[in-house]
Amino acid sequence: MTMFPSKVKNLQRVLQLRHTFYCSPSYGKASCSRLVLGIETSCDDTGAAVLDEKGAILGESLHSQKEVHLRTGGIIPTVAQQLHSENIERVVQEALERSGVDPSQLSAVATTVKPGLALSLSIGLKFSQRFVRQHNKPFIPIHHMEAHALTARMLHPIAFPFLVLLISGGHSLLAVARGVDDFLLLGYSLDESPGDILDKVARRLSLTKHPQCSTLSGGQAIELLAKSGDRMRFRFTTPMGQTHDCCFSFAGLRNQVTMMIKKKEAEEGIEQGTLLSCVNDIAAATQHTVATHLAKRTHRAILFCQANGLLPASSPTLVLSGGVASNQYIRKALTVITETTGLHLLCPPAKFCTDNGVMIAWNGVERLREGKGILPPNVDVFYEPKAPLGVDMTAEVKAAGIRLPSVRIRIPN
Structure with missing residues (x-):
């Protein structure tokens, strides 16, 4: 096979550059x-x-x-x-x-x-x-x-394969990581992301006007106020309860919360943009429902992986990452699931x-x-x-029709 000189030159350059090393004594000892x-x-x-x-x-x-x-x-x-x-x-x-x-x-x-x-x-x-x-x-x-x-x-030192749940302001997905560039996609958001709904609920509640939340992002404000709220005061329906796959949907939950906010504004006789007296309770109920939805879909993903041999029998791992992974309540909800199913939960520090x-x-x-x-x-x-990301396996997950055993997610504030 004949290669053009320019292509040969480019190939040689890549091979040379891929073996570039840095050697310096600045680390206390010579290192490359x-x-x-x-x-x-x-x-x-x-x-x-x-x-x-x-x-x-x-x-x-x-x-x-x-x-x-x-x-x-x-x-x-x-x-x-x-x-x-x-x-x-x-x-x-x-x-x-x-x-x-x-x-x-x-x-x-x-x-x-x-x-x-x-x-x-x-x-x-x-x-x-x-x-x-x-x-x-x-x-x-x-x-x-x-x-x-x-x-x-x-x-x-996490070896492949492992299960990963990525949740952020723009994305949510469940996937099996089998290699650096080898993923099996088990579920993804059909509409909004978990970070998106937390931000939108925070904006609808005007939490930037709250003295404790003026410099916080929407998700941070919801998490802070939820700590002193009663999550049982408002009962929001967990999304997709009758859909037996691992995909997510948060738009319907946001509509539920918005309708409740409008109802409470009418009851308290205040205009939109004014803080409700029950913002802590709405924050707690919203956060709990988001966490429950994430936990249930992750539970099904784990069961699917176990049924199909997609995770190692010894020390299987769930990695939780993305901006919303810094939410401690969501971490605790997922800990309930991993303890129930025998997985080890790993999450990078919040800054990562x-x-x-x-x-x-x-x-x-x-x-x-x-x-x-x-x-x-x-x-x-x-x-x-x-x-x-990766090979789409969502149809196979849905076809499996895995029904979840009952797991109570009870997390003290």
């Missing part, structure tokens, strides 16, 4: 390690980090847009794009300076290219492609949800659950180790606002 710069701009956080191949965080930087979007009542894509554009160069430079690593010492650059807000993804991708071409470095496109799924492996450059860099490290998805710097890459 491949280094990856990770860049994240999928939504409203601009993040960058430099990791070595063992997962040590050499330097990181993060610019959060939370306060801006709190003032506007939600994420406005054009505003997010502008803030990414204004901060990405500084954030990347800070991560490199804090790591003490020069761009020439990097082995690769990993960047989120899917899924996410199109305008946000575009900023990270454009910057990264300029950067890798300037410094002649390999480029590793990253699937945002894959990065969330693998973050726990940076902190714990939300979007950050560290998880993107770690995904790059994992791919670099296995030589998967590594591109030469001059290849054009396109962002994808919507992108499924």
Whole structure:
């Protein structure tokens, strides 16, 4: 087979760059390690980090847009794009300076290219492609949800396969992780995400006017107020109770909560935008119903995996990740399920659950180790606002028609 000279040259360049090593005595002893710069701009956080191949965080930087979007009542894509554009160069430079690593010492650059807000993804991708071409470095496109799924492996020696529940402001899914780029999708959200409903309920309750919640995100405000609320005062129906699969739906629950808020506003004789006297109870009931829905779908996923031999018989693991995974009540609800089914629950610390450059860099490290998805710097890459993860097994899960045994999720505040 004949190869064009340009293709041969590109191939040689990739092979050479994939074996770039960093050697420095700065760690107290001489060490050699491949280094990856990770860049994240999928939504409203601009993040960058430099990791070595063992997962040590050499330097990181993060610019959060939370306060801006709190003032506007939600994420406005054009505003997010502008803030990414204004901060990405500084954030990347800070991560490199804090790591003490020069761009020439990097082995690769990993960047989120899917899924996410199109305008946000575009900023990270454009910057990264300029950067890798300037410094002649390999480029590793990253699937945002894959990065969330693998973050726990940076902190714990988790072997494949394992079950993962990813819950955030933009996504929710259940999948079996069989390898760095090998996933079986068991369930996903049919409409809204759990983070989305918590944020929308918080906005409808005007929680930014609450003295304890003025600087908190919607999900954080709901979790805080729920601690002193009575979750039994309002009985919301858990979604999809008669649908025996692992998919999620939160739109109907949001409508239930909205109708209850309107009813209580009428009873108290107040206008929308004024704090209800029962906000703590509504927050508690909403959070409990979200947690119950997540727990039940996860329970079915576990039973499906056990019936089909998709998880190891010894020490099977459920990894909980994504921004909503920092909610302690939801963690406790899932602990009830894992204790019932014999799984071990692992969740990264809260700072690694939300979007950050560290998880993107770690995904790059994992791919670099296995030589998967590594591109030469001059290849054009396109962002994808919507992108499924893995092989879709949701039809098989539904066909199994697994009915859940009764499990009481009783969590003290």
